[in-house]
Amino acid sequence: MKNVQKSKRANRSLPFFFKDEFKVSFVIIFVSLILLVTTFTFDVVPPILNRGIQPATFPKALLILIIAMTLIIYYLATKNPWKIKKKLPKSFFLTLFSFILFVIVSKTLDFFLAISALSIFVSYYWGEKRLFYLLLVGIIFPIIVFVFFETILGLRFPPGIITNIYYS
C-alpha cells in the first residue's frame, strides 16, 4: 500500500508529458486522428448504392468515440494518476528486436531461416547457452513443424534460400 502511494506521489511530481497516462492517451488520439483523416479519402457511393450510411460513416463514428473515451481516461487520470510502471528490461527490447529481425529475414532471405534465427536468438538471450538445446529450438523443432505442416496441411511455404533447396 505504501509503495503504491509512493509511486503515485512520484507520478504526480513528473511533468505531464512524461506521465504514462499522457503518453498512452497521446498515442491513441494521434493514431485515431490519422485514421480519422484517412476516412475522408474513402470513396463516396451514390445514394442509390448507399445502404443506410456511407462506408466512411461507421469508422468515423468509432474513431470519434475512441478519441472521446481516451479524453475521459486522461481526465480521470489527472484526478487519480496511474502507477509508474517498472522500466522494461533489456531482454524485452532484444525480443522486440528479434521480431523485427524476423520480418527482415523472412522478407529478404528465407522464412525457415527467419524462424530459426529468431528461435536461437531469443533462446540464447533468455539464458540458454547449451548447444544441444539451441539446436533443438533453432533447427530440429522448426524442421519438425515445417514437415508437419507440409504433410498434414499440404502447405507450401514462401520461396527462399533454404525452402528452395527443400522443394527442389
Next chain:
Amino acid sequence: MDNLLLMLAPLFSSKLLLVLFFGTLFGLILGVLPGLGPTTGGALILPFTMTLDPLSAIVLLTSIYCAGTYGGAITAVLINTPGTPAAAATCLDGYPLAQKGEAGRALGMATVSSTVGGIFSVAILVFFAPILAQLAYEFGQPEYFALAIFGLTMLASIGEGSPIKNLIAGAFGILISTVGKDFMTSIDRFTFGINELTEGIGFIPVVVGLFAMSEMLTQSTLINQVFNRIALKAIKLPSKDDYKKTWKTILRSSGIGSFIGVLPAEGGTVASLIGYSEAKRFSKNPEEFGKGSIEGIAGAEAANNAATGGAMVPTLALGIPGSATTAVILTGLIIHGVRPGPDLFREQPDFLYGIFGAMLIANILFFIFGFFGAKIFARITLVPNKILWPMIFAVSVCGTYSLNQSIIDVWIMLFFGVAGFFMRRYGFSVVPVIIGLILGELVEGTLRQSLVIFDGNWLMFLTRPIALTFFILSLIALAFPLIRSGKIKKKL
C-alpha cells in the same frame, strides 16, 4: 429423448472419441502452461481442423476449451501462477493449502468442483440454448444490432479492469473489422494500397498476436523469475467433511459461472472471481479465505468451468460469443460452413447435440486425466521458458501462415503481439478486441440494414420493444460500474 440420445453419439464413434481424447489431453497441457491457454491453443489448432469434418473439428475445440479451463488449476495450486487467467482466484487458496502439505487435497477439490461445474453448465446449455434460439426467431436486424451493443457494453461493464478502457478496446476491435472492402459497397477502407488488406484482417493473426505473441513479450520481462514448485505425491478425492463443507458452494458457483458465462464477458475469469467472492460471503469461516480454504478452491473452480457451457449458449443460439475462446470456436464453426443461430437448432440437431455430448464427455475425461495424471502434467511446468517460447513462436508463425498462406498475416500477428503487450501493460484487456473484431461485421451490417428498413430514421430503433429493452440494459450495464464505485466510496 431423441436429442438426449444424439448427445451420446460421440461415445459410439471411435473417431470422435479419439478426437475427444486428444483434445482433452492437449487442452490440459495448454491449461497447465502459464501464458498459453484454450484461446491461444484453439486459435493455433484451428488450421489443423480443416483436415477434419465439422463435428470433429468443433468437438476438438470444445474439448480443448473444457480441459484447458480446468488445467489452469494445476499450475495455480502447485506454483502459485494461474495456468489460465480463469484460475487466478484458485491461486488465492490453492497455493496456501499446497504449502501446508495438502497439494493433493487442493487439486482433488479443484478437479471435483471443476467437473461438477462443467457438467452443470452442459445441462444449462442443453436446456437454455434451444429456448434462446427459439426466442431469436423474433429478432430482426435492429434487435441483433441492439443485442451486439448490449454484449459489448456488458463486456466493458463486468469484464476485468476499467470499463472505459474495455470500451476503447472493444471499439478498436470493431474498427479492425472495418479494414478491407466494405461488404455492402465494395469500397476499400484502411487498406493503404496493400492488396492483401482488401480481404480484411483475419481473426487468427489477431488472436495469436494478442494472446501468444504478447505473452512471449511479457515472458521476456520475467526471464529471471523463479517458480517454487510444490511437490505433488498424488491427488486425493475430497473427504466426506470436505464435501459437507463445499457442496453448497459448488452448486452456487456452478449457477453463478453458468450465468456469467451466458453474458458476453470474459467468461471464466470473471466467473471465478465472483464465484470465489460469493463463496467467501456465504462461508461460515470467511477468515480462512486466502489462507488455504477448501471452499475458496471449490468456489473458484466450479465457477470457471461452469462458464464454459454458459458461454456456449449465446455462441450457438445467437452467433454471439460469450468469451474469447468461444469466439475462436465461433470462427471454427464459420470456417467449416456452419452458421450458428436458430436455424442450426432446427436443421442440424444431431450436430448440436453431438457438441453438447462431447462437452459432457470432455468434463468426465479431464476428471480422469486430472485425477490420474496431474503429477505428470505438473512436470510440464518444468519446461523452461527459454526453450518453450521459441517453440511456441515457430508453431504460431506456421499456424498463422497456413490459413491463407500469406506472409502479411504473420506480420499482422507480430504487430498485434506488440500492440497486445502494451495494451496489457497499461491496463487495456485484449479480450474486448477479440469480441469486437468478431462482432464488428454484425454490428455494422445490422446497423446499416436497420437504417435501410427505417429509411434513415434512427429514432425508429426505439419503436422496437426487444431492441429498446437491449438498449436500456446496455445503459444499465454502463451505469453499473459507476453505481458500484459509488457504493464502494460510501462504504469507505
